[in-house]
Amino acid sequence: GENVEQHPSTLSVQEGDSAVIKCTYSDSASNYFPWYKQELGKGPQLIIDIRSNVGEKKDQRIAVTLNKTAKHFSLHITETQPEDSAVYFCAAGVEGSQGNLIFGKGTKLSVKP
Amino acid sequence: GAGVSQSPSNKVTEKGKDVELRCDPISGHTALYWYRQSLGQGLEFLIYFQGNSAPDKSGLPSDRFSAERTGGSVSTLTIQRTQQEDSAVYLCASSRRWGRGNTIYFGEGSWLTVV
Numbered sequence: 518g519e520n521v522e523q524h525p526s527t528l529s530v531q532e533g534d535s536a537v538i539k540c541t542y543s544d545s546a547s548n549y550f551p552w553y554k555q556e557l558g559k560g561p562q563l564i565i566d567i568r569s570n571v572g573e574k575k576d577q578r579i580a581v582t583l584n585k586t587a588k589h590f591s592l593h594i595t596e597t598q599p600e601d602s603a604v605y606f607c608a609a610g611v612e613g614s615q616g617n618l619i620f621g622k623g624t625k626l627s628v629k630p
Numbered sequence: 631g632a633g634v635s636q637s638p639s640n641k642v643t644e645k646g647k648d649v650e651l652r653c654d655p656i657s658g659h660t661a662l663y664w665y666r667q668s669l670g671q672g673l674e675f676l677i678y679f680q681g682n683s684a685p686d687k688s689g690l691p692s693d694r695f696s697a698e699r700t701g702g703s704v705s706t707l708t709i710q711r712t713q714q715e716d717s718a719v720y721l722c723a724s725s726r727r728w729g730r731g732n733t734i735y736f737g738e739g740s741w742l743t744v745v
Binding site for chain 2: 523551553558559560561562563566606608617618619620621622623
């Protein structure tokens with residue numbers, strides 16, 4: 518089955534700096550890679566996703582890149598703000614099949630003002 | 631409803647007791663998922679329902695765990711003879727269907743503490 522590894526487990530950056538979180542996956546059949554943000558006491562919320570037919574996707578300060586050959590994908594947050602502080606999860610799955618998303622263990626991002 | 635609704639939000643139970651956790655998915659969503667999140671850990675898949683198909687129970691950790699979904703809408707996760715290691719946040723999620731472009735939305739979770 519699918520296995521998703523996520524690094525780092527914790528990340529501390531200064532406000533305005535960039536933050537990068539990396540994930541690798543094992544199942545070459547996976548073709549859907551979402552990223553979720555979880556604030557304290559709340560459920561995870563989708564912030565961006567990418568599918569294996571594209572290499573990069575951007576939404577304002579957030580971007581995700583995918584290297585299908587190497588089976589890794591990354592989340593990039595530019596110009597970080599204190600409200601970006603949260604736990605971020607990557608996930609991998611196969612769209613169009615009866616299945617589920619496999620999540621990484623999460624990265625706790627702290628943005629210091 | 632506006633989002634995935636879960637109840638109770640917090641539950642403290644004694645070891646050995648049974649608990650039921652409820653999930654009300656977003657209206658019109660046919661896919662429903664249960665995940666477990668232990669303190670500081672990632673999201674562990676438990677079970678998945680899609681329409682009238684047989685559920686994918688491959689993530690349930692033991693036969694003390696079961697889930698049902700009545701009428702294709704509300705789901706109940708039941709944990710029998712609870713153990714301390716069952717303490718975690720149980721997250722429910724739903725999507726319109728498992729297919730291209732269908733975002734999975736999570737509820738706020740049910741925090742279970744077994745004492």
